[in-house]
Each structure stands twice: as C-alpha cells, then as structure tokens.
Amino acid sequence: MPGDSDGSALVRDFETINREDIAIVGGKNASLGEMIGGLKSKGVVVPPGFATTSECYWNFVNFNNIKDKLGNLIQVWQSGKATLADTGKQARDLFLKGDWPVEAKDAIISGYRRLSKKTGLENIAVAVRSSATAEDLPGASFAGQLETFLNISGEQALLTACRKCYASLFTDRAIYYRQTRGFDHMKVALSVGVQQMVRSDRSGSGVMFSIDTESGCDKIILINAAWGLGENVVQGTVNPDEYQVFKPFLDRPGVVPIIEKRLGDKERKMIYSEGEQTTRNVPTSKAERSSLVLNDEDILQLARWACTIENHYGGPMDMEWAKDGITNEVYIVQARPETVQSARKVGTFHEYSVADKGQTLTTGCSIGDAAVAGRVCVIESPTDIDSFLDGSILVTETTDPDWVPIMRKAKAIVTDQGGRTSHAAIVSRELGITAVVGTGNATYILHTGQDITVSCAEGETGFVYEGIAKISSKTVDVSKFPRTKTEVMINLADPSAANRWWQLPCDGIGLARMEFVVSNHIRIHPMALVHFDQVRDDAVKAEIEKITTGYKDKSQYFVDKLALGLARLCAVAYPKPAIIRLSDFKTNEYANLIGGAQYEPQEENPMIGWRGASRYYSPGYKDGFSLECKAIKKLREELGFENAVVMVPFCRTVQEAIRVQNEMGNHGLNRGEHGLKVYVMCEIPSNVILAHEFAKHFDGFSIGSNDLTQLTLGIDRDSGTLASLFSERDEAVKWLIAQAIKRAREAGRKIGLCGQAPSNDPSFASFLVECGINSISVSPGSFLAVKRNVAAAEAEAKGTSGGAVES
Template sequence: MKYIKWFKEISAKDVSSVGGKNANLGEMYRHLAPLGVKIPNGFAVNADAYRYVLSYNNAWEKLHKILDPLNPEDVEDLQKRGKAAREVVYNCKIPDDLKKEILEGYESLKKEYGKDLSLAVRSSATSEDSPEASFAGQNETYLNIKGEEALLDAYKRCLASNFTDRSLHYKYDNGFDYFKVYLCVVVMKMVRSDIGSSGVMFSIDTETGFKEAVFINAAYGLGENVVQGTIDPDSFYVHKPTFKKGFRAVLKRRLGSKELKMVFSEEISVANLAQEYTKNVPVSEDDRKRFCISDDDVMVLADYAIKVEDHYSKLAGYFKPMDMEWAKDGIDNQIYMVQARPETVESRKRGAILEIYHLLEKSRVLVEGQAVGMKIGAGKVQVINSVEELPSFRPGNVLVAETTTPDWEPVMKTSAAIVTARGGRTCHAAIVSRELGIPAIVGADKATEILKDGEEVTVSCAEGEIGKVYEGILRYEVKKIDLSSLPRPKTKIMMNLGNPDMAFSLSHLPVDGIGLARMEFIINEYIKAHPMAIKHPEKTDDYTRKKLDELSYAYKNYEDFFIKTLSEGVGTIAAAFYPKPVVVRMSDFKSNEYASLLGGKFFEPKEDNPMIGFRGAARYSHPLYEEGFGLECAAMKRVREVMGLENVILMIPFCRRVDEGKKVIKTMEKYGLKKGEKGLKIYVMCEIPNNVVLVDRFAEIFDGFSIGSNDLTQLTLGVDRDSRIVAFDYDEKDEGVLEMIKAAVEGAKRNGRHSGICGQAPSDYPEIAEFLVKIGIDSISLNPDSVLRVLQFIVELEKKL
C-alpha cells in the first residue's frame, strides 16, 4: 500500500516517513514482542498521506497566508491563527484512494481482534520523540474509536492538531519549520485501560538522572490523567541491577491520591469527537487507599522497561534511557506497551558537572508537594486559572495553577518556578519544567488558594522529594563541581545518610559508600508507629488502632506495612550506592523518642536520663522490645535476600558489654540474620569507653567498628551534650577523646577488623580528619554537605604524608 504501513513493516529508522510514535511502535512490535513485550497491533498512515491531503485540497497556500505573519510570543495572535489553521486542515476532504487504504487496514484489524474492536487513533509527528524534542502532548489522540466514519473523522482531527497553539509554539521554540513537520497517524487496537489502569514509566530517575532504577507511575483508567497531571498517581521504583540478577521486588513505592479516573463517554460518535469522548469519574475511597497495580504488575513493567532500554541502547551504540507509556487492559488483564521514546532531559546532560543548590536561610513553609528537579527559584506569585489568563502572565513570576496543559508552555518557560495543586512527577508540568530547567512543585494541595497574587515566595526543590514553597525571597547558593577532575584519596570517604528521598541525588557524589544509614528517619517519617504497637495493637487504644488502620490500609496487615516500608527505605539508600557497602544501623531511638511514636506510650518506660538508658543493643533481646527488633530484622532480611541488596552491612549501636554483643548476635540469628551467611557482616558502633577498653573481645564478635564520636566524646568526658549548662565541656578535640579513637583504630587493625568513623567530628573539624588519616583509619563517613570539602582536604594531606 502507498499510504499505510503495518507495524511489522516499520522500524526506528522510519521517523521521517511515519513519525516518531509509529516508528517506535513498529520497532518494538518487530523486535521486542518476540521477547515477551506485548504491543497492540496497528498501522501507520504516513507522511505522504498528510502531504497528499493538503495538496489535494490546495491547503498549503492558505496555511502560509495564516501562519507566515505569526508571532508565537503574542498569545492572542497564536490562539487566533492556530484556530484558523486547524479549521483549514479539518475541512479538507480525504481523497478516495487514501480513504480506501485506511478502511482496508481497519478491516484487517477487525479480522485479527474481532468485529467489536475499538481503535486508538494517535498523532505521530515526523520530528516527534527525537532526542532533541519529545513533542510530548503537542498533538491530539482519540480513543475507543468505532466505525468507519468515526475513524476517518479522528484521522482528520489528528492532522489538524499539527497546528494546535502549543504545537506551533513548541516548533518555534525548538527551531522546527511549521510546514516541514508532517503529521502521521497511528491506528492501533485500543487497550481497554478505561476499565483497567495505565501510566507512564522511565528507565531512569527523572529528577536525579540516577540510571539504575525504573520509575513507574500508575493510575486507574486512561493515561491522560497521569500525563496531564489531573491526578496524583501511585509511583514505584525497581532497581535494575538486582532485577537483572533475578530478584523481584519493588524498591520503593508511594501511594497517590488518584481522586479521578478517566473513562469513555457512553456513546462514541463523530459528533462527540468534537466534544468530549472521555470523562472523569470519582474513584471510590477504598480504591484510592490501595495501590492500583500489584507488585507482579510492577515487575512486568520493569521487565518491559529494561528490555526497551537495552534494545534502544544497543541500537544507538550508547546508553539510551527511555520514556514509555503503558496500559493494562481491564478485559484480558494483560499489560501493553503503547509508546516509547528517548528520554529528553537527563540524556542530554553531558560531562560530570554536579550542580548543588543550597538554601542559606529558611522561613515559614506555605505549601508542600512533589519536587521536580533539584533547583531553587524565587519571585512573585501569579495565580493563573485558565488559558484565557495566560496573556497576563509576567515573566519572572512564580506560575501557580491547578494544573497545566501543553497550551501553557509559552508562559511556563518565562516563569521563575512553577507550582501546581495537582499532578505527579510525570505530569505535563513536571515534564516541561524538566525540559526547561525550571524548578517545579506538583501536587501542592490547595496551592491556588493559599498562595496569593503578588506574594513573594521561594520555591525549593533542593531538599529531597518534598518540594517546599517558603514565604519571602530567601538567599541560596549554587555550587558547581566537576566530578571528573576530583582525585580520590587512599582513605575511604563514605557518607552519613538517613533520608531515602535524598539517596538518588546524592549518589553522584564521589564516595565509597554509606558509612551510616540511620533507620530512625524512615521509622519516624514513613512508618510513624512504634514497632511494638505494630506487633501488639491489642495493647494500645482505639485511637492508635484507627491510625494504624489508616497507615497500613494499602498493605496486607500492620506487619507487612512495617516490613515493606522499612525495607524499601533502607533498600533505596542501598540501591543508590550499589554495589558499594552501605552500613545500616539498627534503630537507635532513646526511650523518650520511641514514646513519641504512634502507640509508643504504651510500651516505653519513663527514664530520667534516656541518653544512657534503655537504648541500642540493650533493647534488642529484652522482652520489652525483642519482638519489635524481630520486625527490624525481618525488614533487613528482606533488603538483602528478597531485594538482593547484599551490599548492606548491619550495625549494632550502643553495645555496652561483650555478653550483650553475643546476645544480640544470637537474637539476630533467631530472626533469620546469621552473621557470615550469604556474606552478611555485622559491625558495632564504638561509642562507649568499654568498646575501646575491650576492643579485642568485641572484635571476636563483630566484623568491624564504626566510631560514634558524638557519644564517645560524651561518655569519655562525662558530659551530656544536650545540656546547655555544661555544653562548653563537650569537645571532640579533647586529648582524651582522641586517645580513645586512636586505641579503637589500633585495636581494629590488630584484629583484622574494619575501622571507620561516622560521628560529626571529621565533618566539622579538619584537624580531626587529619588526625584520623594519620592513624590509618580505614574510612571516614561525612555529612553530605561536607563530603567534597573534606575529600579535597584529605587528598592534599595524603600528598604530604
């Protein structure tokens, strides 16, 4: 046939003749369907057909007359001329021979899938999905099309969408000739995700450029809500290296609110193609509180994403991260790939220049949402409620809206930052702001109500996954570091980290792993409940049980919630630095801190001095907490054996006595964590003088020592560091403290055990870092903000030694 080509006849090389979407669908259909990636069959209506329709109807001259004088920066002119151009194309007649080919293709699909087949009719531009420009959302798509008349009408509407306001401006911004981008059309089997689920996924983390994770967004119904940011979707990560080794586990998940799902209107006809052929309906409260796809579904999607990325990388000859769309059919329950294209933001970054934005001051937080990018922007708020208000937007302001669509792009690129009340990290506002390099916060509930026109604000996306809008214009700095030129010292430089949300972004720092990953942050921020309340809810009250029900609603039970949440938090940190060692400290809350957790007051004793009370190793085999420790062990066992992150080393805090150490090792073995089995190493914190005095005895029990200089200083000098009255006596540089550290390092070496430090001291004092290097410590673990400074200092020091 002259004007249509079946997917089996198309490859990625055919973009110029069938457009990006068709070319990628054909490439996957030919090469990935045999590998188990499900692709709905279909055909392309090619670029020759587009040129034929316009020439047959003498439309080129009319379009030139309309568009040659266009000023894309004038929003009103853009809207007026875009509408006129679309009318010219839509009013074109489809030549009979082209019409015949399209309808014959439709008949062939009905023979393959049955006479009740419905179609997805989608635009596919010849410059679309290139590494230079994604053309995401620029042209129209029509779904659930049935009947010849509806198909032909949808085809013409797709052609006309080559001249949407957003598409015209996008072409202008990216240097494309309006008349040289030809609109091809995809005609394919409709995947009935209206009664299933759908979403988008990337084979790279879109915010940080972390290459070793698949990032999946999912929602009920058709995918448009996810793409446009109408709803807050569920999200999932899968770690590629361990997946390829055969481990099947979600690395990280987040429950979205998913208030709406897009379904089809009752009757599909040519008439309502011009109106609304889909509608949004509310999602039940029960469904909103559950994940919309199963872990098994996530694994299928991860498998698809990895296969797609591997294939395209092999095709290109270099690493090629991909941006994909998927749909789960509610009839056959199968998951289909419905689009793939090169990721267009992180893949264009070159070199090893790391930009770190850092707020120098803080103020009242006005709203919070999901951070997009890792930058900071500031300016005056301007709330835009509709497309009609776009011409009034003043460049340099902070754009605040319920959500954005591609029509908004001309003003989005002039904003200092973007804040939307709805949407997830793969919605339109997120995708465009990434391409533009503008900080954005999406899903900031009630942002359009709370933020007022003219109000000065600072939008910070540099503090993890939660983006914050601060009151006022705040000072911040931007550090640019060329990582490629940084030499590495002989002493291992590691990092202290507790917040999993920062792990991917910090993974680019030149460290040798994590010297201290703290469980407390994960328990406090994500679990929020006392482990014993999880284990024995019957010993709490009605309020606590109600809150536990709310927290764990999306999980099998309370324990499943605790184990998965803790393991995924720790696993995210371990995956970010895989296969480098990640030392995870078992929980080290003090009794007053444990008591502040949900249900904690029912299980914790009241102590006069919790700092040296019921904490650390003493708790783990004690009847008051052993079952809670068992949950921690179950989570760590899951990290290592189910998630495959065997780079995790476990560490016991505040172990006072040798016998206590032996008891802890025995308790861990009872709960499935046997030292030495599957390479499991167990370290001990060296933070009590007795750990130093009996270092040889402790070395018989544990695989390594990590010096906690904070508590070691406190207990060596007999100073409560939390007491303001005697705070002046707390000094990590004290000669006695340094002698204790030296004895600990020498004892570790004498016994062939690892020695490291994870306390605050080397981050704050260069002279202590120098002292540690001179005594031959194996590793120094630093706070993230001091890694580069101390690393460079140690490199210069080692040159002199």
Template structure:
C-alpha cells in the same frame, strides 16, 4: 503518488522510518518487530504515513492557504497565535480525503478486525515526523482519538489528527525547537485500542526523572485512561524498581508511594454526528476502596520493569550507547494483559553533559507555606502570580512564580519565563512536571491548595533541593549553588563515605563521589514514614481504640500492620542502599532513646520514663530484652527482606551502643534466630565503637563483629562525662580533646591489630578539618560525612595524603 506509501504495518517499520511514519509509529513498529518475541506485548496496528498527509494537502491545494494563515506569525503573541492556529486547523480539517487513501485506511481496519475480532475498537493517534527525538519529545502537542468503532469515525478521527498538527501548543513548540511549521509532517497511528478505561495505565522511565539516577525503573500508575497523569489531574501511585537487582533475578519493589487517585478517566459519552460516533472521555470519582489500594499489583510492576529494561537495552544497542527511555503502558481491563503503547528517548536527564556536579543549598529557612512533589533539584524565588485560566496567561510577567491548579500544553509559552512553578494537582510525570524538567525550572506539583494558600504578589521561595518533598517557603530566601568538576577531583586512599537517613534524598546524592554509605540511620525512616511504635503494631491489645484506628489507617494498603512496618522500613533502607550499589551501605539498627520512642504512635504504652535516656534503655540493650524483642524482630525481618528478597546484599548491619561483650553475643543470637546470621549470604555485622568499654575490650569485640564504626559524639560524651543533650555543659563537649583523640587512636589500632574494618561516622571530621587530618594520619579505613561536607573534606583528605606521601615521618 505511490499508494504503497499510504499504509505501513508495524511489522514493516522501525526506528529508521521516522521521516515516513513519525516517532510514535516508528517506535511502535520497532518494538512490535523486535520485542514481542521477547515477551513485550505491543498491540498491532498500522501507520498512515506522512506521505499521505502531504497527499491530502496537495490534493486539496491547502499549502497556500496555510502559508496565508501562518506566515508572519509571532508565536509569543498569544492572541495572534490563537487566531492563526484556529484558521490553520480549519483548513486541514476541511480537506477531503482522496478515495484511494480512504480505501487503504479502511482495508487496514478490516485486517485488524480479522486479527482481533469484529468487536475491536481503535486508538487513532498523531505521530509527527520530528517527534520523540532526544532533543524534543513533542509529547502532548497533537491529538488522539480513542475507542473508535466505525469506518466513518475512523476517517473523521484521522482528519482531526491531521488538523492537530496546528494546535496552538504544537505551533509554539515547533517555534521553540526551531522546526519549520510546514515541514513537520504528520503521520497517524491506527492500532488496537487497549481498554485501559476499565483497567489501568501510566508512564514509566528507565531512570529516575528528577535526579537522572540510572539504576531504577520509575513507574506511575492510575486507574482508567492515562491522560490524567499527563494533565496532572490526579496524584498517581508510583513505584521504583532497582534494575541491577532485577537483572540479578530478584523481584521486589524498591520503593512505592500510594497516590490519592481521586478521579479516573473513562468513556462517559458518545457524540453522534451523522454516521460518525466519537467517544468522549470524562472523569468520575474513584471509590474509597480504589483510593486506599494500589491500582496495579507488585506482579504487574515486575512485568513493566521487565518491559522497560528490554526496551532500554534494545534502543541502547541500536544507538551504540546507553539510552534511557520514556514509555507509556496500558493494562487492558478485558484481557488483563499489560501492553506498551509508546516508547521514546528520555529528553531531559539523558541530555545532561559533562562531569560538573551542581548542588543547590538553602542558606536560611522561613515558614513552610506548602509541601508537594519536587521536580528537579533546584531552587527558585520571586513574586507569585495566580493563573486560574488560560485566558489570563497574558497577565504573567517573566521572572514571577507561576501558581496554578494545573497546567496544559497551551501554558508552555509563559512557563519558560517563570522563576518557578507551583501547582495544586499532579504527580512527577504530569504536564507541569515534564515541561518544568525540560526547561530546567524548579517546580512543586500536587500541593493540593496552591491557589488558595498563595496570593498574587506574595514573595515566595521554591526549594526542590531537600529531597522528593518540595517546600514552598515564605519570602525570598538566600541560597547558593555549589558547582564541582568531578573530573578534576581525585580519589583519596582513605574511603570517603556518607551519612544518610532520608531515602528521599538518596538518588539526588548518588552522584556524589563517595565510597558508599557509612551510616544509614534507621530512626529517620521509622519516625517519618512509619510513625508507629513497633510494639504497638505487635500488641494492638495494649493500646487504646483511637491508636488502633490510626495504625489501621496507616496500613490500609498493606496486608497487615506488620506488613506495613516491614515493607516500609525495607523499602526505605533499600532505596538508600540502591543509591550506592554495589558499594557498601552500613545500616544501623534502631537507636532511639526511650523518650524518642515514646513520641511514636502508641509509644507511651510501652516506653519507661527515664531520668537520663541518653545512657538508658537504648541500642543493643533493647534487642534481646522482653520489652522490645518483638520490635527488633520486625527490624530484622525488614533487613532480611532487603538483602535476601530485594537483592541489596551491599547492606551491612551495625549494632549501636553495645555496652558489653555478652550483650553483643545475645544480639547476634537474636539476629540469627530471625534469619540474619553473620556470614550467611555474605552478611557482615559491625558494631558502633562509642563506649570506652568498646575500646578497652576491642580485641574481644573483634571476635564477634566484622568491623567498628567510631561514633565520635557518644564516645566524646562518655569519655569526658558530658551529657551532649545538656546546654549547660555544652562548652565541655569537644571531640578534639586529647583524651578523646587517644580513645580514637586506640580503637583504630585495635581494629587494625585484629584485621577488622575501622571507620568514623560522627560529626567530628565534618565540623573540624584538623580531626579529618588526624584520622588520615592514624590510617583509618574510612570516614563517613554529612553530604554537604563530602566535597570539601575529600579535597582536604587528598591534600593530607599528598603531604604524608611527601613527608612519611610528618
């Protein structure tokens, strides 16, 4: 045996050394050698090689006993798996380490002490030779031992890692992925321990894990050791950063979510066995202060994003093509630095092949039993089965919905047979989420009360097709799956854009073949995420004490209520804009009616009671009015942040319900006073064309605005004199009326005459194919559609354009 093969330092190994040192070691070496010079911090260490693993087994004549223990195993027989796995682990752990191998390991430890000081502690981690390939991650299959601080503990931890090559979950994972139990050799990582137990830690991906959207870095973070995130014990903080903007020099979080972080994992006890001291980890409750604030700063998020992009670029260069990465990081509570402790290829979204777009649609609704974090974008249904303990996994029947508090790798044999999975705890990178994503099984995690709310035998439907929030519905609901081969879908001359207000749906809809967002509604973000009237934020003295307390609770994690409003609105809009970047995203400033504004927290203190709010105090009339000007200033501050600080300069702003030219002038002046001057930094400002006066005076409005977006709903209402909120006269509301169509024709021609953009963002082309045809014939620049009609309308527009090209006079 060549003794030089026992130990390899990180600066001696790289990604080509997986057969010798395993995936984790190879990746740490690759980063240490190539990326530390670029500012990526990687703790130093060494690999105890796979050759050393083979040496130990051969030295102890262990191969034959292992065959006796495992030959003929049926991994799907849980009891057989548990009994045989226990025998295999005992065989390996019972092996004696050869003296020369022990000496080599301890010499490596002594060298790390010289580098980092005598007080250094170690992380001892498994690194399988089939690990971290694009086809199989082996994540969580083998064991890790932390905060090792003595020779005996290091050698014992090494043996325990070797034995973990035969954990029940690892044996089954090898079987599932067609690996030979005896030919997956184990290397072990010995590295400086990053003291995240008194800092923070987490995982991150160089894409969005649920949708495969490539333009973001997705970061999960928790206090203490990172095992809680993987186990799903806690709900972590999460952050997205837009990669193109970051590369362009902007430093801002795209979107964030405060996790509850009820626990943190720290070292709670030490087991002393002879001369061996092993640290035991455990969870302790976090304080109210810790739960109410993000566990890392925005500056930390930027450092991690920088690491993620550099790592992805390095691995993509090595592979010759784009390679998204799955990474682990830790923040040392002693030195305050952020370290990369693992990087491997992302194994789910990156493996999707072809150009077939698959969209799930619920065709009916029922009572929502639970809500949580959606994993993937699919829908599943079946009878529920509550599993409270690994001992009851044998009760689970294929095709049922697995409901549990949380899952561990030991549960994987039954998870792959489930119609869907629901857990009480966990975030989007917990074990249940990782495995469900890998298996293509819809899952909802972090519902808080799944095992209490759902009963075994109850029929339920799990929908992950409605954005980041997953819904558990009562009963078996009908749904369909729309599959479209995008390679066979042409691109019409008329731009097809999309209406979107929900940021949670943005990344899942990013793969739709659209030319941008034609209407991003600000109201959804304000009502669903902020929930507070902007004037109540500006004037807390005008609301009651109970309202002030609620506003304070919403903004606990922010510098002030104003900071909460601006950041939340900015991040919501930026998320929508990022989904189509660099294509345009037309954002309409708030267009609540007074009765709708009144439903926001604190709204009743500021809103008038109007007999017909539909044609009352709404849109442009509010923006420069003393009753709302300060609220509009908050909206402007958010939009300025999106464009100037977050780098989403594809955002164009749009003014709704602008009745008069003079009103338009006042609004533009108010925007300029808030730093949103038309033309600065390429800012374009559109106006909704939804009032007959907009059409009649379109030449004058064209002098103020860069484009017109026809709102067919309001234009129909005001052309026909029909209140679209009135059920009594609803029969008279029809966008296809000749008078309405004439208004649209005049608007399109007026925009063309003035060299201005023209689009339509109402319901008409989505609901009526003949209206889509009419718009194409007029030569409108774009039509913006509801997401579920984008594909069918695109096909229709292509057919109309082909017909017009064949028959120009038709």
C-alpha cells in the same frame, strides 16, 4: 508489504515500519513499528495497528489547497499582524472543513478493516494518535503538543479523528513550540497512528522511564500508575502511584527488586463513554484510592521490558503502558527517547542549599534539584496569560500543553495535581524550571503577590517555604575528585533524597540511620503494631488503622516499609557496602511515635538510658526488634541487597553483644551466613578499653565521635550551657579515637568514623588518616572537602609535596 497495492504509500501497518521511517510516519509511529518488529521475539507486547504516512498528509493538504493558505496565515502571525489564537483557529479550520481524497480515505478504511480482521473484533475500538515527523527527536519531545483520541469505533468516526489529528498540528501550543524550536512550520508533516485499544478503562495505565527522572540515576526504573485510561497520568490531573525498580537485580532468580511503592490518591479515572464524547472522567472508589494499581508481577514485567527497550534503542527511554482489565495482559503503547537527563553531562551536578527557611507552606513532588525564591502569581486558566508577570512563580491546579507559553516565563512552578511524570513535570524538566507538583492545596494556600521559596534541593519531596530564603549553589565535577587509600563514605538517612548522590565517587554508605525511616516513613511504634489489639487509646488505634490500610497483619506494614526505605539507600551504594545502624532512638523519641507513649518509660536522662543494644533483647522491646530483623532479612534476601551491613549501636558490654546477636539469630540473621557482616558502634569508652574482646564478636567498628565525646567528657551533647566545652578535638577524645583505631587494626578488624567531626571540620580528617583509620563517613555536602583533605593528608604522610594516593 501488506495492504492494498495502491494504498501502501498512504497507510503502513506497524509491522512494516521501523525507527528509520521517522520522515514517513513520525517518531511515535516509527517507534511502535520498531518495537513490534524488533522486540516481539524478546517478549515485549505492543498492540497492533497501522499508521498513515506523511504522503497521506500532503495528499490531504494538496487536495484541499491548504498549503499556501497555511503559509500565509503563519507569515501574517510572524509579522505581528495577527494573534496566535486567531492564526491557530483559522489553520485548524482548514483541516476540519477539508474533504478526504478518495485514495487516502480508502487506504485508511482498508487499514482499519485489516486491523479488525486481525484482532477478530468488528468495528474495533482504537486509539488515534498524532505523530509529527519532527517528533521524539533529541531536544524535540513535543511533550503532548498534539492530540490523541481514545475509544474511536467505526470507519466514519476514525476518519473524523484522523482529520482532527491533522488539525492539531496547528494548535496554538504546537505553533508556538515549533516557532521557539526553530522548526519550519511548512516542512513538518503529520502521521496518524491507529492502534488497538487496551481495555485499561477496566484496569490501569501510566508511564515508565528507564532512568530516574530527577537525579538521572541509570540504575532506577520509574513507573507511575493510575486507574483507567492513561491520559490523566500524562496530563497530570491525578496523583498516581509510583514504583521504583533496581535494574541490576532484575535478572536474579528469586529476587524482587522493587525498592519503592508509593500510593497515590488517584481521585479520578478515565473510562469509555458513548456518544460524541468517547471518554469521560469519573471519581474512583475508596477501594481504588487505597489500592495499588499494579501487583509485583506486573511491575517487574514492565521493568524488564523497560530494560529490553532501552538496550534495543541504546539509551534511556520514556514509555507509556496499559493493562487490559479483561485479559489482565500488560502492553507497551508508546516509547520515545528520554530527552532531559540523558542530555546532561554525567559526572557533573549542581548542589543547592537553602538556609534561613520560613514556615513550610506546602509540599509535593520535587522536579529537578534546584531552589528558587520569588513572588507568586496564581493563574487559573491559560487564557489569563496576560495577567502573568514574567519571572513570577506560577501557581495553578494543573497544566497541559496550552500552558507552555506561560510556563516558559515562570521562575518556578507549583501545582495542586500531578506526579513526577505529569505534563507539568515533563515540561518543567525540559525547560529547566524548578517545580513542585501534586501539592494538593497550593492554589488554596498560596496567593498572588506572596513571596515564597520553592526548594527541590532536599530530595524527592519538594518544599514551598514562606518568604525569601538564602539560596546558595555550587557545581561539582566528580571526575576531578582525587583518589585515596582511605575510604571516604557518606552518611545517609532519607530514602527520598538518596538518589541525588548516586554520582558521588564514594566508597559506600558508612552510616544509614534506620530511625529516620521509622520516624518519617513508618511513624508508628513497632510494639503498637506487634500488639495492635492491646493498644488502649482508641484515637491512636484509629490512626494506625488508617495508616496501615490494606494490611491485615499490622507488623508486616513495618517490615515492608522499613525494608523498602533501606533498599533505596543500599541501591545508591551498590555494590559497595551500606552500613545500616539498627534503631537508636532514645525513649523520649520512641514515645513520640504513634502509639509509643504506651510502651516507653519516662527517663531523667534518655541520652544514656534505655537505648541501643539494651533494648533489643529486653522483654519491653524485643518483639519490636524482631520487626527490624525481619526487615533486614527481607532487604538482603528478597530484595537482593547483600551489600547491607548491620551495625549495633550503644553496645555497653561484651555480654550484651552476645545477647543481641543471639536475638538476631532467632530471626534468621546470623553473622557470616549469606555474607552478613555485623559491625558495632564504638561510642562508649568500654568499646575502646575492651576493643580486642568486642572484635571477637563483630566484623568492624564505627566510631561515633559525638557520643564518645559526650561520655568521655561527661557533657550532655544537647546541653546549651555546656556547649562551649563539647569538642571532639579534645585531647582525651582524640586519645580514645587513636586507641580504638590501633586496637581494631591489631585485631584485624576494619574501623571507620561516622561522626560529625570531619563534616564540621574537614581538617579533622588529617588526624584520622595519621592514626590509620580505614574509612571516614561524612555528610554528602562535606564529601568533596573531606575527600580532598584525606588525599592531602595521605600525600603528606608519604613525604610528598602533593598529589593523591592511588588506591
């Protein structure tokens, strides 16, 4: 192996080690060597470096007569005769005051000189990282327990940093962690990784997972990014950008499968510093806060590397990356197994629901998918651990490894700062604690003694509600779901909540509501974006400018946001169909969008007014509709989701169907081209009466039972006075539904139902099966009951006493 013949047992270049060497160089360094040796040929770029060995550690310990002293300190603490703080300080002092054995010192200096020569940089700046020999094992992530020192330059500075790394094996948090995990303190050694610094202080860095950290969805790659060195992201002291990439499309030429780009505020960045403090935090500029750290090319490069690394290791991975601001090259600087989602049983998940919610107090990133209620305890520093009441909800600005003893005692955690890959998030997942991170204001809004409910059961946004809500849960084992001939699909609207349903054995998405994405993620009326210069209200114009920062073409903001939102829905269903309903706002709902009041008329009865298909070819909206078409085209052709099916709502006449499809064609959406299917909502009696004619222009029907009931019985579905008369089980409504199914099938067209009836009343599914419907689409929470009901109805129809129908 390279290096001095007498120092090779003490220092190993990364090229000479692999993942079998954990006992010698620890998990972190073994992984770096594994990637350099096994993945360099596959394009994964890792900065060079070397590692001190466990023998080097024991050499230092024995030379300074530390072992027996350490053992005595730990024994006294375990017997309860000393505090953890006193024990940790005395243990660290043993290392910090120790001297280097000559052979160890020479080996480290020789390794450093080789690295400088290899890179052509004198006194090269390096990252000095601790790597414990029990680290990065299943169930033992050590989640930032040990120290890292950045921008270390010079031989003496390196030796000092290595000594500090040894000492960090006995920080209070590390001692506590080993004790609770059952590791023998005197059998864990420490290796030090010395790696060329990437000049991410002039660019950005972050973390990456080859699996969705909350839902465990294995089709998603999650990347977090912030400006400067990566410690702020790892420690959770900034709210980073977040990108999500859809794995199955990464090898498709011409496709850019980035399905989420969320801008973080990134209020500070860590840069190089001179003197004793080698790094420092500085505020980011307005331009940096309003800009994404990574471009598409970088995001895709990292995502492909994540797949390569995952395939090489044979399981989900947690990685750190950095981009050099001088060379613009991207590097992987760490990789370890993901230890939370990968340990969960696939096919089983817990479903929580929250009722009787109080006022929303604050929101942030949800960690986990549970909900808990309890009493707040605001803690400013881990030194205040004695004031924390066990079982309280911990509220604090941010956490680092010193907080772990408190976090273990918390019922839930809420922080001001941090993203889904921050320390608070990682440790909360590992401990199985519900957390909402990155709220921005929790310590300002909440107070000790306050009763709150922390909900992560509603998607990627975590909510903190006032008071004690009613929380219920159930365990779902999808492996026991019956198989049915009738397809059972789900209705989805919120992209941020979509991933949690990835394990449901559904037959696709029967209704994806575009208007949810528009109202919650875009928020601006499309006509106000197309004709931004004509917006008359200065305050509205200023708000649009703020929301669309970075977009010179305001229309493109709508197209990009809508395409990405819909992509996240399609990704959950892929390769099964996702039926996307074009916008179906009523005029009063459109008017509530930013800038909408200028473009919407006031109607006496918006429910049966200017809505659905009639808008798409109208001079008053067709420019806005063009943005919907462009977003669908981007979704299918640029992002790759050809499983997206377009559905036209509230199409009153056959002539209207033709006009709408002509308008779609003007924007490159032609039925049949590139496999595009176009469905129509069957929610107006005319859709049933002329079903054979509508079938000539559409590939399928989807019954909207709410509107069909409203227009059949002449009852406003929003009317409280007439609520008792509104029933989808009315014989007239059921007759129309039966006729619609019969006529669609006669015309050779698929037909499904996406109304609320089967969700509210699973027995309604039996009627639909009897009529021969192709598919039923229900809310995810109703899926299990409806699926079972459909199976029972199919069995009964076949004249059997039970069992499921094979598809």
